[in-house]
Amino acid sequence: xxxHTIEYSAGMVSPNSNNQLALGNVQSGAAASHGxxxxxxxxxxxxxxxxxxxxxxxxxxxxxxxxxIITDTEPNESTGNRIILxxxxxxxxQLCFKLSFIDDSIKNNGVCDLSNYKYQIPExxxxxxxSGQNKVIKINSEGDGADQNDAAAFSNVLSRNVxxxxxxxxxxxxxxxxxxxxxxxxxxxxxxxxxxxFDGLALHDVLKGHTGNSIRSRYRNHLESRLAYVxxxxxxxxxxxxxxxxxxxxxxxxxxKTLKNRFTALEDFNLCTELIEYSRLxxxxxxxxxxxxxxxxxxxxxxxxxxxxxxxxSFFAMMAKNYPSHSYHSWRDRYRKFVRQYxxxxxxxxxxxxxxxxxxPEQMKNFTxxxxxxxxxxxxxxxxxxxxNYRALPSNENAxxxxxxxxxxxxxxSSNYANAAENAGEHEIQEGEGESNNxxxxxxxxxxxxxxxxxxxxxxxxxxxxxxQMWSDFDIxxxxxxxxxxxxxxxxxxxxSPNEISTRVETILNDIELAAPAVLLKxxxxxxxxxxxxxxxxxxxTGDIVNMQVFIDQFLHLIPHLSEDKLYDGLQIEDxxxxxxxxxxxxxxxxxxxxxxxxxxxxSPQSIEARxxxxxxxx
DNA sequence: GAGCACACCCACACACCAC
DNA sequence: GGTGGTGTGTGGGTGTGCT
Numbered sequence: 001x002x003x004h005t006i007e008y009s010a011g012m013v014s015p016n017s018n019n020q021l022a023l024g025n026v027q028s029g030a031a032a033s034h035g036x037x038x039x040x041x042x043x044x045x046x047x048x049x050x051x052x053x054x055x056x057x058x059x060x061x062x063x064x065x066x067x068x069i070i071t072d073t074e075p076n077e078s079t080g081n082r083i084i085l086x087x088x089x090x091x092x093x094q095l096c097f098k099l100s101f102i103d104d105s106i107k108n109n110g111v112c113d114l115s116n117y118k119y120q121i122p123e124x125x126x127x128x129x130x131s132g133q134n135k136v137i138k139i140n141s142e143g144d145g146a147d148q149n150d151a152a153a154f155s156n157v158l159s160r161n162v163x164x165x166x167x168x169x170x171x172x173x174x175x176x177x178x179x180x181x182x183x184x185x186x187x188x189x190x191x192x193x194x195x196x197x198f199d200g201l202a203l204h205d206v207l208k209g210h211t212g213n214s215i216r217s218r219y220r221n222h223l224e225s226r227l228a229y230v231x232x233x234x235x236x237x238x239x240x241x242x243x244x245x246x247x248x249x250x251x252x253x254x255x256x257k258t259l260k261n262r263f264t265a266l267e268d269f270n271l272c273t274e275l276i277e278y279s280r281l282x283x284x285x286x287x288x289x290x291x292x293x294x295x296x297x298x299x300x301x302x303x304x305x306x307x308x309x310x311x312x313x314s315f316f317a318m319m320a321k322n323y324p325s326h327s328y329h330s331w332r333d334r335y336r337k338f339v340r341q342y343x344x345x346x347x348x349x350x351x352x353x354x355x356x357x358x359x360x361p362e363q364m365k366n367f368t369x370x371x372x373x374x375x376x377x378x379x380x381x382x383x384x385x386x387x388x389n390y391r392a393l394p395s396n397e398n399a400x401x402x403x404x405x406x407x408x409x410x411x412x413x414s415s416n417y418a419n420a421a422e423n424a425g426e427h428e429i430q431e432g433e434g435e436s437n438n439x440x441x442x443x444x445x446x447x448x449x450x451x452x453x454x455x456x457x458x459x460x461x462x463x464x465x466x467x468x469q470m471w472s473d474f475d476i477x478x479x480x481x482x483x484x485x486x487x488x489x490x491x492x493x494x495x496x497s498p499n500e501i502s503t504r505v506e507t508i509l510n511d512i513e514l515a516a517p518a519v520l521l522k523x524x525x526x527x528x529x530x531x532x533x534x535x536x537x538x539x540x541x542t543g544d545i546v547n548m549q550v551f552i553d554q555f556l557h558l559i560p561h562l563s564e565d566k567l568y569d570g571l572q573i574e575d576x577x578x579x580x581x582x583x584x585x586x587x588x589x590x591x592x593x594x595x596x597x598x599x600x601x602x603x604s605p606q607s608i609e610a611r612x613x614x615x616x617x618x619x
Numbered sequence: 620g621a622g623c624a625c626a627c628c629c630a631c632a633c634a635c636c637a638c
Numbered sequence: 639g640g641t642g643g644t645g646t647g648t649g650g651g652t653g654t655g656c657t
Contacts, residue, residue: 171624172623172624172657173623173624193648193649193650194647194648194649195647195648195649196647196648210624210625211624211625211626213624213625213626213627214624214625214626217623217624217625217626218623218624218625220650220651221623221624222623258648258649259632259633259647259648259649260631260632260633260647260648260649261632262631262632262649262650263631263632310640310641312639312640313639313640313641314639326632326633327632327633327634329632329633329634329635330632330633330634333631333632333633333634334631334632336641336642337631337632338631365630365631366630367630367631
């Protein structure tokens, strides 16, 4: 039932000249056929009880069960319609009435004179007191007769933003007080962490003399373990009563969630993945309709996984619907203050890496507040450390230095060379007792001897005579200058995470069926690698599947940092053994001592020898 | 010195508002 | 409707002084 659906006229409840409510046409007494808190015609009276009021839920029940309505909207005189503000205590100088109005009206079976329940003189601490003693300031809701500064002080104390100076009037908590606090928590389990709730409790007679902070601290440090049970409430925190009108005990296992829920790592992950998925779909829609931005050459810009994503309202509405643990506003705020700062794909990478390392992923944090202010340009810092994070290896969680990628290369070489050797000359490995499968040199040795190894599992795609013949029809060559990302990759590439690309490449290269060019090209196409790039891979890696894997991993590492115009230069990898460029080929072909010296500083003798054979066959 | 009461801090969830 | 700015106050503490 929504009060918004009811038309209220100002005349039903309107302020008179004394700022008091006129209730002349309020239905009252036994004549009330629709309940006690109704106007003529049975239209319910509107009440507002502050959300932090410790008695809100108790009185919400009373009001609703006697025909009235509790609104979620605070009274607003400017609208002309009046909602009656009820509270356990006087607040912020507003026109405010005591909750006993409800009790007395119910007892009376008719609406009492509301003006008799108006708060007049709140008691408030005076910050100007030099002695540090409490001083009672008399202030009424209109501020008449009261100093404006006092009114401001009153407002400040209640608003929590300005606290009185330290004043320690320590009072011991008694069993009675402790039990009272626990009872209030049981009645309001959703508010068990709320500062304001405890501020409200501090105004209860039983707890007079303690501050809200003190009571909150008492509960958190001493009483929480004694809570034992709470009373059952609905999603809004309203007490659920049994058939005989009693509160229902509920175990702590069913504690309702508090007012605010921290975002978890999984929720951050879901937000990032949904955001990227949404953006990717949008990109391809735009691509089809020609709405994608063009580069200098007039070609559509490729989808950038590491871009700053934007999302419309509908996206956050979808998130709130599919992941109701947070509201639309919360999801949107999380995106604005965290995802945008951190980077969606960067977080996904970090999350996946944590999972792979057997660690618990952490949620995004430290992107708001004062600390965030101190780290201006933090995004740039993240950007610069991206490489380290991206390159860190599961087996080396501290890897973040330049050795990480080398370590990865080593691992790939170890496993693949071992495979190659296993397939090429199993007996050599078996006979070499005490020889490690990871002994690269010896494995290279065995590989080089295995001219007739089966294709597809390790070694070169082009080693044997028959497969060389098959590849001879395929145009193996370096990428030309001026290539774009679109030349290299198709849309499938952007649907797969970088980690997965690497794994898929490894799987494809290890597949024994891939000796045939068409199969390899098709498989690479399926993960987004176009033929021209496959040709370059084979050319740069001398057709060696290990080196192809190394090239791909280096490419995946480089790609987030390469602008379109630097793509060609960026792919000239000249510092990795087994990876070749036309410049290095020229060194080899020139035969000059100086060039060979340069070459030997990069390439191993095995690589140089293999390259020589390769160029003889295919150049 | 220990325990307690209380003040205070900080990150950030959630919300509202203006443009 | 989309977006940025910003306020409020929750959630989870730590620091400090009193008993």
